[in-house]
Amino acid sequence: MRFFRRKKKTSNGNNLAGYIFISPWLIGFLLLTVWPIAQSFYLSFTEYSLLESPKWVGFENYHNIFLKDNLFRKSLAVTFTFVIISVPLKLLFSLMVAMLLNQKLRGMNLYRTAIYFPSLIGGSVAVSVLWRNMFGADGYVNQVLQWFGIQGVGWLHTPETALGSLILLNTWQFGSAMVIFLAGLKQIPQDLYESASVDGAGKIRNFFHITLPMLSPVMFFNLILGIIGSFQMFTQAFIITKGGPVNSTYMYALFLFEQAFKHYKMGYASALAWILLFIVAVLTAINFIGSRYWVYYESDDGREGK
Template sequence: MNAKALVQEQSVVTRARKGNVSGQHHLAGYLFIAPWLLGFLLLTLWPIVRSFYLSFTEYSLLDDPSWIGFGNYSDIFLNDRMFRQALKVTFAFVILSVPLKLFFSLMVAILLNKSLRGIQMYRTAIYFPSLIGGSIAVSVLWRNIFGLDGYVNHMLGWFGIQGIAWIANPDTSLLTLVLLNTWQFGSTMVIFLAGLKQIPQDLYESASVDGATPLRKFWHITLPMLSPVMFFNLVLGIIGSFQMFTSAFIITNGGPAGSTYMYALFLFEKAFKNYQMGYASALAWILLVIIAVLTALNFLVSKYWVYYEAEGGRDPR
């Protein structure tokens, strides 16, 4: 065997060994992710596919699903008055709560973005409400605060102001839920605070040398540099607000007069009170489409106001 043939044979053997080692590494990787992959397939992907199928059926959990095509969707859009009410209330909640939450979380993040003694304690205290989230305990507490004999009316009584039934009044019930959602701004605030930490201080120093006022610094430096973080919080805020359920269920149960009848609450009642699983699956897919469309619109318009320094973008102002 000549030298050339020997080199070729050694090269083939080396490649085979490398292939075996690479295959073993891949097998080990698949074994490590197998629990997550199995959970994703059985607990996420399969329910999604199953719910899509059920949305075209009449299914009550007691009988086998029967195929009705687009019957559920036609009933939802043409005949269901409560669907329109739930959609109207949910859109009102999103329009009111998301901007308020973004505004207050940004303002608080700016206040906490300072090198002061004990600032860590203040950050922890302000973030704490987000740790307990939209739990049942918080909802019960909020119901007691804004009840007719609650703390808010008790404090108003100190000033001789007649209290009102905040939760039982259709004109104010939705606002109590908006305030609760705004109060839990800790997670959004932390993300804003992380974004503020990434803004180069040289920009502020240069603006100070040019005589820029704090307001101009905020408008022409802070907001453009923070716009990607703001866009991220905006998208997550819209998605989370459309799925709001616990507060509406515990505090008002959709009342009074349907003024807090959220979409998720409507879906829950159709599925687990009326046992209309096919109908509820269609409602879930309609909600998915609404959120997907709004998210896509946000991405489309983001190029007009989101500033990415790494891409050489310009200040949209």
Template sequence: MTGYLYIAPWLAGFLLLTVWPMLQSVYFSFTNYSLLEPAQWIGFDNYRRMFMDDSSFVNSLRATLLFVFLSVPLKLGTALLIAVVLNRKLKGMHLYRTVIYFPSLIGASVAVAILWNNVFGINGLVNQFLSFFEIEGKNWIGTPETALGTLIVLAVWQFGSSMVIFLAGLKQIPGEFYEAASVDGASKLRTFFMITLPLLSPIILFNLVLQTIGSFQMFTQAFIITRGGPVESTYMYALLLFDKAFAHFQMGYASALAWFLLFLIAVVTAVIFATSKAWVHYETEGR
């Protein structure tokens, strides 16, 4: 009883602020609820509307999946490359790591989103740079073919957290492996693919799951930079959910959208874990 007494404040907060709202959300997903009027039970109509009648749902799902499957590999690849470069014993390396990691601390802020808007705008820094080479720029954010790409570049730029985790994993690899490879005459490229990647594969799996879940929930950048446009090319799923809930007060429909997002993330995560048996190396299992 003493233990339960000590955890009672946290347990009460968990039940009242997490479990109860989730149960309410499940109920509201089967209702027509606008916050201003009592909820009316409509069964599976919200889910039928989602898949059959809402074109914005299809567009947002397409944009989100494209964003996830492009940004996550690029982000992890960049983070791993930078981590390998920074995993050296050089004077001032701690300062270099701090400077490189710093953008990730502010990367998801509103200020950076506004700055990104100015960088890729019609009169932004990118077009000013291209003008030195007499290349005509364009409104990268205002063009459907390139708008999503600007958000992907921003996501890749925020590689700091993954880099730190990769760096910690690299430091756990015994140096004897690299010494043995050097004696055998293995090149650095072969050493990377035959030693570093296999031993780092559990860390890669960890980062892959975290970044995939986070990318599915991307909201701030799309809301500030593009507001879902142009032509819904950057209309992220979280932005659709926000609009339905707080712009149109369709809380029932927004709850259904939220639970489908949870289901989608769970499926993708399960697929990642299922396929990880073929490429993740655990020393304790001898694979």
């Protein structure tokens, strides 16, 4: 009995020491994450302009957003178009580059570093300014086209091409997804390819029957990150096009930002933020439910065998 009492006392002491060690992170998490989230949820039901105290209005913000705000529907349509096109393109391009960099060639580490390097600056303001200069009416892209006798257009000033320029920029920022794909390719057992070659399988068949199934968890991970990141795309649209022309690049995050810091409608912006959270959560849940039909895990075989 005395042994159990000592053990319990020691366990409590260890728990107390553990809580003390994690208390800085825990306090920061509660104050800088949980509390702002709770405040945002409360403010979404208020009329708040930063200069006056919040005024409770119930579901009025959500009512106005869904039934009266045309800019909400426009920004949502633009964002969904951006996500539907850019995410698959980014996945496809990053997978292709990862497969090229997975080859056993001399100096491959140097190539990998050089290709990944642009991703270190990612979606920064500097990259956005560079992109704006490249695709401007007198930009580098049109200058190169003139060498071949092709008359360029105002890529960022034409509704038909402005969103495509942002999609191209998002696809170009493929470094992180490429590194994850490359790590996944390294984990595929070479025995599978050797066995398939004995059976006469070619590269195309190996790709669709070995590489893609074995990479499906990595692809699913990149898909979820791509969807979440694309819905939050703000810097590029703000710096390069400011939502124009004719709201053709008016992203949801840009719309939210303007409501909060241009029109000082903090309660309205908080409601927009929670709507965005709900949309991303629903799409993530749908992908998780659908993943059981196309994502392959090696442990699945063991469960089925049981």
